[in-house]
Amino acid sequence: MTAxxxxxxxxxxxxxxxxxxxxxxxxxxxxxxxxxxxxxxxCPEMSAGMPVPRPPAEIASGMSxxxxxxxxxxxxxxxxRDVTGEFLDAAENAxxxxxxxxxxxxxxxxxxxxxxxxxxxxxxxxxxxxxxxGVTAALLTRNGVEVYSDRDIEGLIERVDGRRDPDKKPR
Numbered sequence: 001m002t003a004x005x006x007x008x009x010x011x012x013x014x015x016x017x018x019x020x021x022x023x024x025x026x027x028x029x030x031x032x033x034x035x036x037x038x039x040x041x042x043c044p045e046m047s048a049g050m051p052v053p054r055p056p057a058e059i060a061s062g063m064s065x066x067x068x069x070x071x072x073x074x075x076x077x078x079x080x081r082d083v084t085g086e087f088l089d090a091a092e093n094a095x096x097x098x099x100x101x102x103x104x105x106x107x108x109x110x111x112x113x114x115x116x117x118x119x120x121x122x123x124x125x126x127x128x129x130x131x132x133x134g135v136t137a138a139l140l141t142r143n144g145v146e147v148y149s150d151r152d153i154e155g156l157i158e159r160v161d162g163r164r165d166p167d168k169k170p171r
Contacts, residue, residue: 002038003160006098006106006140008115009043011150016043020053023109025150029157038160040101044090044114044136047097055079057087059113062122062130065091065138075113075135078125090114091139098145106140107156110149117141117149 009016013024033039046052055077059065063073068084075087091114098106108115116134121127137147148156 002036003105004040004101004103005033005038005156005160006040006042006094006101006103006108006145008107008109008112008150009041009046010109011107012039012041014041014043016046016052017109018045018052018054018056023150025107025153027153029153029160033160040097040103042094042097044094045086047093048086048090050083050086050090055081056125057083057113058121058123058125059132059134060123062124064120064132065113065116065135066133066142068135069138069142076123087114087135091136094136095139095143095145098140098143103145105156105160106137106145106147107153108134108137108147108149110151117147118151 010023011025013022015022057077060074067073074084114134114136117137119129120132121129
């Protein structure tokens with residue numbers, strides 16, 4: 001069976017980011033996976049009804065998506081509005097789609113309070129960031145989906161093509 005990959009819509013060229021832009025990831029593997037029917041595209045925030053564009057949001061208090069899932073942190077817009085509920089809904093929608101389509105892997109845009117897998121911004125809206133996952137990435141990981149950032153597509157290629165041990169952490 002061919003492994004399916006959940007992919008951030010912005011990486012596929014859809015203008016769905018908070019700023020109304022896309023962040024397309026151009027790589028031969030993306031085109032190959034598209035032709036093979038392996039890619040399942042989602043923007044978690046849009047799936048939860050959030051508009052495009054929308055105010056920037058960060059995980060408050062320099063925490064991570066895991067902390068949001070566990071009730072110990074919130075997601076706030078730079079306007080001060082708490083959007084934790086929307087981000088939790090977004091994560092649940094992404095997990096439901098991954099399960100429905102049998103996605104074992106996810107390729108998500110790094111830095112996002114939803115999709116970040118290597119780093120997130122620290123909640124001060126100053127551009128400072130730290131290691132951690134966004135809410136969607138954390139929920140997917142918690143439920144056995146292997147999450148890779150756009151910066152680690154080579155690691156994902158190794159796993160999808162069966163050349164890397166699943167117990168080895170992504171780079």
